[in-house]
Amino acid sequence: MNKRMNVGIIGCGNISRAYVTGCRLFDAIELTSCADLRMEAAEAMAKECDLKAMTVEELLASPDLDIIINLTIPAVHAEVTNRILESGKHAYSEKPLGLTVAEGRTILETAAKKNLRVGCAPDTFLGAGLQTCRKLIDDGSIGKVIGGTAMMLGAGPEGWHPNPGFFYKVGGGPMFDMGPYYITALIHLLGPVKSVSAVTLKSSETRIATSEARNGEVLPVEVSTHYTGNLAFKSGPVITMVISFDVQAHHHKPIEIYGTEGSLTVPDPNSFGGPVELSRKGSGTWESQTLTHPYESNSRGAGVADMAEAIIKGVPHRCSGQLAFHVLEVMETFEVSSREGRTIELSGIGNQPDALEPGKPASR
Numbered sequence: 238m239n240k241r242m243n244v245g246i247i248g249c250g251n252i253s254r255a256y257v258t259g260c261r262l263f264d265a266i267e268l269t270s271c272a273d274l275r276m277e278a279a280e281a282m283a284k285e286c287d288l289k290a291m292t293v294e295e296l297l298a299s300p301d302l303d304i305i306i307n308l309t310i311p312a313v314h315a316e317v318t319n320r321i322l323e324s325g326k327h328a329y330s331e332k333p334l335g336l337t338v339a340e341g342r343t344i345l346e347t348a349a350k351k352n353l354r355v356g357c358a359p360d361t362f363l364g365a366g367l368q369t370c371r372k373l374i375d376d377g378s379i380g381k382v383i384g385g386t387a388m389m390l391g392a393g394p395e396g397w398h399p400n401p402g403f404f405y406k407v408g409g410g411p412m413f414d415m416g417p418y419y420i421t422a423l424i425h426l427l428g429p430v431k432s433v434s435a436v437t438l439k440s441s442e443t444r445i446a447t448s449e450a451r452n453g454e455v456l457p458v459e460v461s462t463h464y465t466g467n468l469a470f471k472s473g474p475v476i477t478m479v480i481s482f483d484v485q486a487h488h489h490k491p492i493e494i495y496g497t498e499g500s501l502t503v504p505d506p507n508s509f510g511g512p513v514e515l516s517r518k519g520s521g522t523w524e525s526q527t528l529t530h531p532y533e534s535n536s537r538g539a540g541v542a543d544m545a546e547a548i549i550k551g552v553p554h555r556c557s558g559q560l561a562f563h564v565l566e567v568m569e570t571f572e573v574s575s576r577e578g579r580t581i582e583l584s585g586i587g588n589q590p591d592a593l594e595p596g597k598p599a600s601r
């Protein structure tokens with residue numbers, strides 16, 4: 238490839254350094270600049286990572302930039318992504334795309350109006366583990382897929398996080414924090430979701446922080462903390478999902494997929510690597526699978542590079558706004574389905590992203 242896209246970052250917090258390292262793995266993008274509401278955060282990152290620090294307004298107005306990555310907090314994702322698009326640049330956001338389906342829809346409309354791309358995390362499904370699983374399913378290794386489970390089960394972040402309060406406010410909870418990894422991985426493996434049938438609950442009105450920094454602090458709970466549901470996929474299978482901050486211990490794998498000819502265990506979708514295990518019909522044993530694709534370690538930025546290459550070639554990108562919108566719709570529908578006590582059909586926006594070729598990096 239003989240062209241590169243220039244990239245800037247808005248939001249110089251915790252996750253930003255992983256993006257700096259990740260973006261530098263890919264030839265399709267050149268990370269040049271950064272901005273933050275807090276100028277001191279932008280300046281510290283610029284110094285540490287050899288970037289140019291700007292105000293948010295300067296970055297948005299910069300004529301040299303093609304793509305801006307939005308690494309701000311979820312509450313302002315939609316606002317910042319819309320500003321990036323309105324400034325005439327392609328936007329790539331951390332997850333979730335927005336806090337509501339209505340916010341997500343506005344972003345897709347702005348991108349269409351401006352004829353610009355919008356992309357969104359997670360990009361972990363471009364990694365070695367989830368691409369290997371996709372190939373095994375597409376190659377028919379477990380036959381026709383019938384069902385499976387997706388389990389993100391934990392005791393909540395108040396035991397370790399230095400500032401856990403926001404996890405229990407609107408826009409937080411286990412679904413909006415961790416759901417995007419699991420739902421995106423499932424859509425990558427099985428295609429779009431047709432309908433959601435769910436029951437959710439809030440286990441208590443308050444939680445008590447036990448992390449060192451906040452020990453004893455009472456945290457008001459505004460969101461559900463235990464989400465259970467069934468996702469019916471257009472391609473046929475039904476996946477049973479539990480996403481919870483109310484589980485002290487368990488034995489489940491993150492994702493298992495069951496087919497007519499065998500079963501597959503899928504690695505943690507919040508990581509790029511394995512392990513991947515397959516049990517063939519009647520064997521009674523699990524075989525560890527050799528990973529067929531690159532990127533086993535943290536390569537955040539792969540989705541941005543894939544989008545840049547897709548823009549240059551004029552083809553669809555994989556971590557698309559439509560995919561992130563579909564994920565947002567599934568997450569929001571868990572609450573609606575539980576409240577209304579019925580199965581809910583989804584809008585139909587969002588396709589299965591194309592698989593990567595074995596051995597071929599996401600973008601070079």
Ligand SMILES: NC(=O)c1ccc[n+]([C@@H]2O[C@H](COP(=O)([O-])OP(=O)(O)OC[C@H]3O[C@@H](n4cnc5c(N)ncnc54)[C@H](O)[C@@H]3O)[C@@H](O)[C@H]2O)c1
Binds near residue numbers: 247249272275331332
């Ligand atoms: N921290 C992680 O391990 C992690 C992992 C995966 C994804 N994420 C996601 O990445 C995003 C950022 O997370 P983080 O942990 O880096 O958060 P953070 O709070 O550490 O950093 C966010 C930064 O955005 C800036 N900011 C907030 N509002 C802004 C605005 N309107 N304009 C410009 N700057 C603004 C803040 O000043 C801060 O520096 C979140 O969406 C989060 O869900 C984080």
